[in-house]
Amino acid sequence: MRADAVPFISNTFMIKDIWNDIRPKGQKATWHKLIWFPMHIPKHSLIVWMALQDRLPTRDRLQRMGISIDSVCVICNSLQETRNHLFSKCSIAACLWNSILNLNGMNPTNLAWEETVATAINSWKGKSLLTFILKIAWSAFIYTVWQERNQRIFQKRSRSAENLLNEIIDVVRFSLRGKNFNRLDSTNLNLCNVWGL
Ligand SMILES: [Zn+2]
Secondary structure, eight states: OOHHHHHEEEEEEEEHHHHHHOTTSOOGGHHHHHHHHHHHOHHHHHHHHHHHHOSSSSSHHHHEEEEEEBBBOOOSSBBBBOHHHHIIIIIIHHHHHHHHHHHHHHOOOOOHHHHHHHHHHHHHHSOHHHHHHHHEEEEEEEEHHHHHIIIIIOOOOOOOOOHHHHHHHHHHHHHHHHOOOOOOHHHHHHHHHTTTT
């Protein structure tokens, strides 16, 4: 009996450990809906999943691991590259995200990373076109900023904020093409016009 029970117990512990591991500290894992939603793009979701857990190899983390590296953000060249900086306070990130909000007819925000995540968890609910656009655009935004950061470091190539915004717009268009929305709804009609759906 005991021998049979051992694998079961260790599996249970393992599942619990993994669960605790992937769950952000002090927060319910409600953010899974921000990542695994219909129309999500797996390669984007993976980067968002890592960003939410602060597991991307940002320069502050690499330094803490003892890797000797310049910790300045390669996008703004002024502040330390941390997850929170790269995806919220960095000039290009703030500009990109505010442009996306603006396309959605929403007011610009200057929220910190945690505040954006909390807002997303609390407000991006239901199956409205706006919710889908916000989720797709946010994932694409995180992915695009991370990709841009990597290109600047490893390939010494850089794109403008406008180019990055156009890439995000293309992702939203591509993800929602051929989908049916209630275009009689004035909010949806507006979104369709602005995003070219
Ligand atoms: Zn920066």
